Amino acid sequence: MNLLILGAGAWGTALAVQASRRHTVNLWARDATHVQDMLAQRLNQRYLPGHALPAGLTPTHAPLPELIQHADLVVLAAPMAALRLMLLEVAPHVHNTPVAWLCKGFEAVNPTGSGSGLNHGLMGHEVQAQVEPAMLAGVLSGPSFAQEVAAGQPTALVAASLHASVRQALVDAFHADNLRVYANVDVVGVETGGAVKNVLAIATGLCDGLQLGLNARAALITRGLAEMTRLGVALGAKTDTFMGLSGLGDLVLTATGDLSRNRQVGMALAQGRSLPEVLQSLGHVAEGVYSAHTVFNRAKSLGVDMPIAAAVVSVLQGQVSAGQAVAMLMGRDAKGE
Numbered sequence: 001m002n003l004l005i006l007g008a009g010a011w012g013t014a015l016a017v018q019a020s021r022r023h024t025v026n027l028w029a030r031d032a033t034h035v036q037d038m039l040a041q042r043l044n045q046r047y048l049p050g051h052a053l054p055a056g057l058t059p060t061h062a063p064l065p066e067l068i069q070h071a072d073l074v075v076l077a078a079p080m081a082a083l084r085l086m087l088l089e090v091a092p093h094v095h096n097t098p099v100a101w102l103c104k105g106f107e108a109v110n111p112t113g114s115g116s117g118l119n120h121g122l123m124g125h126e127v128q129a130q131v132e133p134a135m136l137a138g139v140l141s142g143p144s145f146a147q148e149v150a151a152g153q154p155t156a157l158v159a160a161s162l163h164a165s166v167r168q169a170l171v172d173a174f175h176a177d178n179l180r181v182y183a184n185v186d187v188v189g190v191e192t193g194g195a196v197k198n199v200l201a202i203a204t205g206l207c208d209g210l211q212l213g214l215n216a217r218a219a220l221i222t223r224g225l226a227e228m229t230r231l232g233v234a235l236g237a238k239t240d241t242f243m244g245l246s247g248l249g250d251l252v253l254t255a256t257g258d259l260s261r262n263r264q265v266g267m268a269l270a271q272g273r274s275l276p277e278v279l280q281s282l283g284h285v286a287e288g289v290y291s292a293h294t295v296f297n298r299a300k301s302l303g304v305d306m307p308i309a310a311a312v313v314s315v316l317q318g319q320v321s322a323g324q325a326v327a328m329l330m331g332r333d334a335k336g337e
């Protein structure tokens with residue numbers, strides 16, 4: 001199988017490393033110097049140091065039409081902010097070739113008001129529907145840290161698409177002894193889980209940074225899962241999806257794992273550091289920072305109550321401190337679960 005992965009960040013490279021042990025993989029990067037460094041070192045020192053690139057993996061900066069022509073699957077490994085641009089680039093060339101993206105979040109609203117024309121951001125499948133409705137497309141999601149996948153540690157993911165050919169292509173490409181891939185048709189549920197868990201991980205980081213204890217963390221994760229489910233169901237998702245890998249699984253990993261960039265953001269903010277300082281020191285994208293406001297706005301437009309997400313937005317915007325946000329949550333009126 002010939003795979004084309006567009007985006008040589010940590011996650012794209014990790015999946016390329018994993019898949020190239022059984023398939024031929026082209027890992028495309030927009031930065032030609034980055035490609036040259038990977039070819040020379042057989043390593044992605046910039047984003048995934050410590051994991052050698054197998055012989056079946058070829059870093060490349062070749063023209064996309066040429067690469068897509070020979071691909072059995074095209075994987076877009078870029079942040080949500082770049083998804084629309086990448087879809088526009090590949091759409092004229094993919095024809096019936098399956099396409100999948102890895103990003104988790106909501107597209108930020110264009111400040112000029114142009115673009116989607118909505119007052120809230122869009123999930124990946126909604127962006128794709130605007131760019132090219134006929135595209136055979138889907139999403140690969142689930143609880144996964146890039147370093148562990150590249151190292152071959154056991155991981156389970158979800159391949160979600162309305163198209164059986166896309167689900168099967170993702171299974172064929174990535175399912176292996178140390179990586180299980182489960183197929184799912186609930187694209188809305190899988191993408192909602194992937195987007196909201198990043199916001200909730202920031203909240204959990206705030207909790208941990210304030211040293212509020214394990215009881216508080218457990219309560220936050222559980223109530224966060226309820227928020228995620230409410231929003232997903234309002235968007236048309238299946239409730240069961242949120243008890244699976246892309247819901248509860250991804251939430252637990254991102255909210256508790258030391259490798260979670262979103263959790264690191266929350267912990268740093270709780271320690272009094274400014275958001276620009278935190279993001280600069282992080283060196284990687286923390287999707288929850290960029291999608292928190294759009295997640296909250298999407299929920300608000302549907303009349304869905306998401307107090308934890310609202311608290312995270314207030315902290316990110318500098319309206320309240322981490323301690324004040326926790327006080328706001330704890331001060332809410334008692335209610336039935």
